[in-house]
Amino acid sequence: MKERVFRRFEERCDVIIFGHSHIPCNRRVDHTLLFNPGSLSGNVKPPFDATYGVLTIDGDGIWAEIFKLN
Numbered sequence: 001m002k003e004r005v006f007r008r009f010e011e012r013c014d015v016i017i018f019g020h021s022h023i024p025c026n027r028r029v030d031h032t033l034l035f036n037p038g039s040l041s042g043n044v045k046p047p048f049d050a051t052y053g054v055l056t057i058d059g060d061g062i063w064a065e066i067f068k069l070n
Helices: 003-008
Strands: 016-017 025-029 030-038 051-057 061-066
Touching: 025 061, 030 051, 030 061
Parallel strands: 016 030
Antiparallel strands: 025 030, 051 061
16 A cells, blocks of 8 residues: 555544555554555455454554455
8 A cells, every 4th residue: 555645634533444456554654544445355466365354443542453264
């Protein structure tokens, strides 16, 4: 993923959630969480496992987890 794409925002983002690529992503760049839960069907090339994601937001912060279905 091109990190420069989200750096175009003038304000700092806490989290960016995206999904059209169906490629799992759970990482931080600077202080921004980049999160893509992947694909429930796992039908993306190269083959990825079927996955789903859980995003948690509470008083302690924002974090995400990606879980495999297979």
